[in-house]
Amino acid sequence: MMAQTVPDFASARQFMVDSQLRPTKVTHAALLDAMRRIPREKFLPPALYSVAYADQDVELGHSRVLMAPLAFARLAQGLAPVAGERILVVGAGVGYGAAVLAACGARVTALESEAALIAAARSGFQEAGVTVAIQEGDLHEGVPGVQAWDAILIEGMVDAVPPAVAAQLREGTGRLVTVLSQPSFPGAGPTGIAVRGERQGTSLAVRPLFDCQTAALPGFGKVPEFEF
Template identity: 35%
Template sequence: MTSFARARRNMIDNQLRPNQVLDPRVLEALDAVPREMFLPKAMRGVAYSDEDLALPDGRHLIEPLTFGRMLQAADIQPSDVVLVVGCDTGYGAAVVAQLAATVIALQADDTAAARVQAALDEQKVGTAVVAVEAEPVKGCPAQAPFDAILVLGSLGAVPPALGDQLSEMGRLAAVIRRGRVGKLSLWTKVDGTLGRRELAEAAIPALPEAHTEPGFAF
């Protein structure tokens, strides 16, 4: 077992399991994807630390615990089509691809999309594609509806456009942040109406333009 494989196993055993991230499929997906390969070489030694990682170009990779909780709450099934918003490195999409049939990861411009797609291609993630949307926080209407949506950055409120893009019984996992306090929440669409359930405290970096649009946080 390589040192990175041991670090990945320690992440699961020491960060996720003690905090009730116990879904076997989620843990297997996280164990299958080399998190370090989605980071610059100089940062790979801290790939499995229990904190958000700020990258040199202003991007970020959110902490494993919040990401694991999101995956578990979203209950992604093998037939699902999933939208990942804020997937700045490609790692989130690569893990979700272990669980879903199709993954669409959004980027705001062609340069960022090419970078993320290259990372996914290098790891042979064939069921994840990168799409360009000028405002990723508003989703990807052309590919909707989605069975699940994961937002990998905190929001002041969730734009209604994201809720509109959920299928019936679709799930949306996001962190709603007020000041320094954030709540990881799960919305589920039932009979066309979204209901929210708060899951845990969380504080991850803000998604770009997260606080500039009105939305729902009920």
């Protein structure tokens, strides 16, 4: 009987950093170190371990995905996480992105609406040895009563940033990153652009970062009365 080969996930993480991230100008040292250390596979069911480090979104069910490593890394670099900052991750899914930001030294709160994904996230945080506060709630509302997040990551593609979430960003130094959907030709798939926003009074000033293809977060339709 042949011995079963045990996957070398540590080497897979190093290969992800060296072949996917560094060649595309992901240079944030703490972020690279965190993605080298956090076991991405532990946030997935065992049946999906084999695609944990592939350069693609991983289907999670509930119309949700685990964002491809490169797309996430470039978004997180746009957020520029700093140790000690308070960061909110909206649509945290199974929690991998929140865990990486926590491994960068940030104080992270993960907001998720699906109970099954929250359970997976809690298990992943324990396996990864990181501390993340996770809350169940309406993704469009952020965390009511909190108005001073240093940074906010909306982890997926949306038509618009919900006003309640934007209002919880610290004015001046705070920043928000997400992927905004873009108009596409009839019959073509959805396209998106990663953006970074900064709160200016009651508005959110947004600038583009890079073209980004990822799955849409369900229910984040355009809000006509809220303009950038």
